[in-house]
Amino acid sequence: MEPTIQSSYEEAKKLYAQHGIDVDRALERLAQxxxxxxxxxxxxxxxxxxxxxxxxxxxxxxxxxxxxxxxxxxxxxxxxxxxxxxxxxxxxxxxxxxxxxxxxxxxxxxxxxxxxxxxxxxxxxxxxxxxxxxxxxxxxxxxxxxxxxxxxxxxxxxxxxxxxxxxxxxxxxxxxxxxxxxxxxxxxxxxxxxxxxxxxxxxxxxxxxxxxxxxxxxxxxxxxxxxxxxxxxxxxxxxxxxxxxxxxxxxxxxxxxxxxxxxxxxxxxxxxxxxxxxxxxxxxxxxxxxxxxxxxxxxxxxxxxxxxxxxxxxxxxxxxxxxxxxxxxxxxxxxxxxxxxxxxxxxxxxxxxLTPAEALKQAELEGDYTTRLALTEEFKSYPFGAVWDYYCAQSGVPVREQWLAEVKSYERDVLLKRGE
Missing domain, CATH: 3.20.20.150 (Divalent-metal-dependent TIM barrel enzymes)
Known part of the structure; x- marks a missing residue:
């Protein structure tokens, strides 16, 4: 795994952990x-x-x-x-x-x-x-x-x-x-x-x-x-x-x-x-x-x-x-x-x-719709992509758009030849 993928993941884990989100556990659930x-x-x-x-x-x-x-x-x-x-x-x-x-x-x-x-x-x-x-x-x-x-x-x-x-x-x-x-x-x-x-x-x-x-x-x-x-x-x-x-x-x-x-x-x-x-x-x-x-x-x-x-x-x-x-x-x-x-x-x-679901629900129960909206919006820019990249790398599949090159190669070597 590329060092930058690992380090970005570790930094992302720290940010999510501040809100009680266990990223490792999330990936275990996702794999099921x-x-x-x-x-x-x-x-x-x-x-x-x-x-x-x-x-x-x-x-x-x-x-x-x-x-x-x-x-x-x-x-x-x-x-x-x-x-x-x-x-x-x-x-x-x-x-x-x-x-x-x-x-x-x-x-x-x-x-x-x-x-x-x-x-x-x-x-x-x-x-x-x-x-x-x-x-x-x-x-x-x-x-x-x-x-x-x-x-x-x-x-x-x-x-x-x-x-x-x-x-x-x-x-x-x-x-x-x-x-x-x-x-x-x-x-x-x-x-x-x-x-x-x-x-x-x-x-x-x-x-x-x-x-x-x-x-x-x-x-x-x-x-x-x-x-x-x-x-x-x-x-x-x-x-x-x-x-x-x-x-x-x-x-x-x-x-x-x-x-x-x-x-x-x-x-x-x-x-x-x-x-x-x-x-x-x-x-x-x-x-x-x-x-x-x-x-x-x-x-x-x-x-x-x-x-x-x-x-x-x-x-x-x-x-x-x-x-x-x-x-x-x-x-x-x-x-x-x-x-x-x-x-x-x-x-x-x-x-x-990777969202603070329980915190959002609690804010809603307390009528604190300001916190509900603020957290919802802030988490849209949390480093979700770093966790996704790590999950792909850990799973042995291409990270980000790297998969497209493999599809293009398969198209050239296999798909296009079906019309010959």
Whole structure:
């Protein structure tokens, strides 16, 4: 480790210690947090089962930056490169369409054997796996409905797909010794104002009841349900609204997924965490960056990300919250997008740990809002960067922007050659 990194860290520790903040302890806590990095950033949500199928379900990826992964082997290589530049040991979030098999298999017939290579790879690298049924980009979802479809046969196809996905999630958890979160999101909704809002929601509720009917070991698999405000093609009405899934999740003991881009533009999920934590046993986060709509931009260290991290740390919610990323950008180097978003998420958590949370709460209780504001603002310029640099160096990953040179080299030596 460079002497300047070590000395800057020691000086930073002294400043934080004046406010009772144990920096070494903060880094120990940080190292235990696993971020679930989404595989679909690496290939623009194409997957491998139905690569020729157009994206549907309101999903759109813009940009044609060279080097998108075309095979499971390429995608895993890209993930390995990204993880080599990110401190800590984390997880990979897979969608069902990322099955690694030469067999022609439909979504309602996928099995653990179609993901054996992913499990072997995860074991080799000490990673966990999370999972998602893929209820979009399929001929049976082209009219915008899946689990709430009025056609019983099509609805059953998606029910069977979600059932199969849960078993794969349980297989991941059992094999890897890390609980898999299997998250259900469906794009169902209407472009224009429906005559019947209740009917589709009744069908969705009944379908979910069937999906979740089989009890699975919670040490292996935890179920989550994810809402959305609107999407392309479902601007007027989404069956799986926030109210629907909050009610369903609380009633049926499922994780409730809060996606940063799935609410009204003036809503933020940071303000929902404390309320939900009082009633839900667990929470799933999809950390993203909406820009005017659910556009899933690469996560940056903005105010909302910092507020999400503060809520998790100040409220002691890290033990019940599963943190995943959900963004996709085809206009920039895809490996760099992973590195930027994941490092920023970890940075935000560290920064929250390096604030005098208890002193701020005490000042607030005493009505001393002057101290609350003063300390909040002063800590924005405390030497957080020195601690982050030390953590990266200690973890054996590049410090500051040094990682970019490695990504550029990987782009030159690997990514650009994929188009040849």
């Amino acid at each position: 947090i696993k971020i679930s990095m989404h595989c679909w950033q690496g290939d623009d949500v194409r997957g491998f089962l139905n690569r020729d199928q157009d994206l549907t379900g309101g999903i759109s990826v813009t940009g044609n930056y060279p080097g998108a992964a075309r095979t499971p082997e390429e995608l895993r290589a890209d993930l390995e490169k990204a993880f080599s530049l990110i401190p800590g040991k984390h997880k990979v979030n897979l969608h069902s369409i990322y099955a690694d098999t030469d067999e022609k298999v439909e979504l309602d017939r996928i099995e653990p054997k179609h993901f054996e290579s992913w499990v072997d790879w995860a074991k080799e690298h000490g990673l966990g796996l999370d999972f998602n049924p893929t209820c979009f980009s399929h001929e049976k979802s082209q009219d915008g409905f899946t689990l709430s479809h009025p056609d019983p046969a099509i609805r059953q196809f998606w029910i069977d797909h979600c059932k199969a996905s849960r078993k794969i999630g349980a297989y991941f958890g059992e094999q890897l010794g890390q609980t898999c979160v299997t998250n259900v999101w469906v794009p169902d909704g209407f472009k224009d104002i429906p005559a019947d809002r209740l009917g589709p929601r009744q069908r969705l509720k009944d379908a979910l009841d069937e999906v979740f009917a089989e009890e699975l070991n919670p040490a292996h698999n935890l179920d989550a349900v994810e809402s959305k405000l609107f999407g392309i093609g479902s601007e007027a009405y989404v069956v799986g609204s926030h109210e629907f899934y909050m009610g369903y999740g609380l009633q049926n003991n499922k994780l409730i997924c809060l996606d940063a881009g799935h609410f009204h533009p003036t809503e933020v999920i940071s303000n929902k965490l404390s309320s939900l934590s009082l009633f839900a046993d667990g929470i799933l986060l999809h950390v993203s960056r909406p820009m005017r709509w659910d556009s899933d931009h690469v996560v940056i260290l903005d105010d909302e990300l910092l507020d999400i991290a503060k809520e998790l740390v100040y409220g002691d919610l890290l033990g019940k919250t599963h943190i995943g990323l959900d963004f996709f950008d085809g206009s920039i180097n895809r490996v760099a997008a992973w590195v930027i978003g994941t490092r920023n998420t970890i940075k935000a958590l560290l920064r929250a740990m």
